[in-house]
Amino acid sequence: MDFGTPQIIVLLVAAQRLAELGLAAHNTRRLLSQGGQEVGARHYPLIVLLHGGWLVALFVSVAAGTPVSWPLIGVFVALQAARLWVIATLGRFWTTRIITIPGAPLVRTGPYRWLRHPNYWIVSAEMAVLPLAFGAWTVALAGSVLNALVLRHRIRVEEATFKERR
16 A cells, blocks of 8 residues: 555554553553443444544545645644543543543533533544545545444433433
8 A cells, every 4th residue: 555644644643542542541440440330331342443443444545645635634633632631631530431430520620611521522523524634525424423323322321320420
């Protein structure tokens, strides 16, 4: 396969996501060791498959010489900054799984002051914006629809889990 700018960008995003998975795994282990309980583990593999499949689809479906919309890449970078704000706000509680520690207060600072589930809004935007930066509207559409279906279930699980702590 011929590597071009789109593939390099996708590889950088994949590397970032793998680093985040490492941080999430570390935080998950720590939360579980402190009495945390995982909820909704059955749907977690779907999330991993969706996000991994989205990156693979982008990598293989976009030709190496495809022009890149740098303004949309700028939007994607801004979304990354917003996601890092979410991760920093949640700190030791940030994970890619739903882990609850009974009695622990919910985070209500940072983006959580204004929006419920800010990370999901940001990731949803990312799944549309990055493919559109390469003109891959089918990947943007398929990724967005599948993500919406998975998030519909995940948000219901989270809301039920954290209901008594709101």
